Amino acid sequence: xxxxxxxxVAFLFTGCVTIPPNTFVVTPELLQQRRFETRRYDTIKEAxxxxxxxxxxxxxGFNLENSETKLGVLTxxxxxxxxxxxxxxxxxxxxxxxxxAMAISKDQTIRVSLVVRPVNDxxxxxxxxxHFVRVSFQRLVRRTDNSxxxxxxxxxxxxxxFYERVSKSVFLEAQKI
Amino acid sequence: MKLLFPILIxxxxxxxxxxxxxxxxxxxxxxxxxxxxxxxxxIFETADKEKVLxxxxxxxxxxGFVIERADLMxxxxxxxxxxxxxxxxxxxxxxxxxxxxxxxxNAQFNITPVEDPKQYQDFFVSLEKSLFLTAHAGE
Numbered sequence: 352x353x354x355x356x357x358x359x360v361a362f363l364f365t366g367c368v369t370i371p372p373n374t375f376v377v378t379p380e381l382l383q384q385r386r387f388e389t390r391r392y393d394t395i396k397e398a399x400x401x402x403x404x405x406x407x408x409x410x411x412g413f414n415l416e417n418s419e420t421k422l423g424v425l426t427x428x429x430x431x432x433x434x435x436x437x438x439x440x441x442x443x444x445x446x447x448x449x450x451x452a453m454a455i456s457k458d459q460t461i462r463v464s465l466v467v468r469p470v471n472d473x474x475x476x477x478x479x480x481x482h483f484v485r486v487s488f489q490r491l492v493r494r495t496d497n498s499x500x501x502x503x504x505x506x507x508x509x510x511x512x513f514y515e516r517v518s519k520s521v522f523l524e525a526q527k528i
Numbered sequence: 529m530k531l532l533f534p535i536l537i538x539x540x541x542x543x544x545x546x547x548x549x550x551x552x553x554x555x556x557x558x559x560x561x562x563x564x565x566x567x568x569x570x571i572f573e574t575a576d577k578e579k580v581l582x583x584x585x586x587x588x589x590x591x592g593f594v595i596e597r598a599d600l601m602x603x604x605x606x607x608x609x610x611x612x613x614x615x616x617x618x619x620x621x622x623x624x625x626x627x628x629x630x631x632x633x634n635a636q637f638n639i640t641p642v643e644d645p646k647q648y649q650d651f652f653v654s655l656e657k658s659l660f661l662t663a664h665a666g667e
Contacts, residue, residue: 370637374615375650377590377657385590417597422581422605424598464595464607468582485586489594489610501610503592 387507389485390514391470392521397423400482401467403524407516413463423467423482433459433492454496461490486513557643567645569632570652570663577603577621580629583659584619591654593617613638617651631655631663 392400398420405415405425413427433456442453465486469477488504556564572580577600584605585595593607593615603621608614617635624630633651635642642648652663 368613368638370615370642370644370647371613372646373650374609374637375591375647375654377587377654381590381592384592388589419598419600421600422578422585422598424585424595426594426596462594462608464589466585466589466595468586485589487589487592487594489608491610501612501614503594503610 384505385485387505387510388487389483390517391481391483392517393481395482395521395525396480397467397469397482399524400484400521401425403520404465404467404484404486404517406524407513407520408463408465410516410520413461425465426463427465428460428462430458430460433457452495454494454498456492456500457495459490459492461488463488484514484517486510557641559643565632566665567648568634569630570655570665571624572629572631572659572661572663573627574629574659574661575623575627577623577629580621580631580659581605583655584621584631587651587655587658588617588619590658591651615642 395403401420401423405418408415408425408427411429413429415425415427417426418424435456438455442455445451445453463486465484467482467484469479470481470483472478488509490502490504492500492502494500574580581598581600581603585598588595588605588607591609592611593609595605595607597606598604604618605620606616606618608616615635615637617633619631619633621629621631631652633648635647635651656663
């Protein structure tokens with residue numbers, strides 16, 4: 352009983368989470384991530400590349416939230432269902448075993464930022480027809496107990512599939528289809 | 529059970545310590561404006577605003593942020609990082625004299641402001657690498 356106040360105070364303190372050290376340091380893992388997220392496109396102007404990219408985001412059902420074409424920035428998001436068959440099955444098993452209602456994913460907001468920037472030539476000058484596209488996806492998953500899971504999507508396959516679509520769109524843009 | 533009452537008082541006093549909304553709106557964490565500005569800002573020897581902004585965007589992306597907003601005229605970029613927690617950052621750029629740019633960043637982690645100068649120093653070191661320029665502390 353005497354330990355109770357100490358426990359309580361300790362509990363209050365653990366509620367304070369602090370920012371992880373090295374949050375603003377570029378680590379080798381982050382550089383690896385940059386590789387997945389970036390593609391180079393040649394023989395296309397910045398305006399055409401950003402238009403082609405915006406079209407891909409629309410193909411995928413994203414709503415454009417914000418853009419600054421002078422800096423090559425596009426931001427978009429979409430809300431979707433997040434129910435996962437496996438998770439539902441697990442929740443049913445837990446409930447059958449008498450574990451009560453387990454929170455499962457309900458819906459999600461997927462956000463994306465897409466940035467186009469010119470490739471620098473050997474003299475450090477920006478090239479007009481070679482650009483890098485870099486895209487990053489994040490999602491906020493809301494669960495049935497209203498808790499929110501925030502994550503950055505890191506699967507290389509996702510980015511590869513996305514860029515296949517951009518490449519197609521760039522081709523269509525070039526052909527003015 | 530005798531301890532229950534003191535515990536309640538301790539908890540109530542902790543809650544009572546919470547600031548009111550007005551204080552939250554105008555809080556600046558016990559530091560003066562000058563202190564805050566000094567560790568949140570750096571000066572770069574370039575007059576090219578667009579180049580600095582594009583480097584800021586690249587650096588934030590390298591650090592795992594999703595860019596939310598950017599404005600060339602205003603000279604600002606905002607981004608969010610989600611990794612179990614949420615970090616929001618706004619970086620602004622304005623010219624200082626004819627040949628230098630002042631870059632300022634402010635960040636928040638979940639619901640608290642980031643007030644550790646080391647975090648900002650790390651950010652500016654990452655930005656320096658991307659800009660190939662050395663940052664100077666403000667005058």
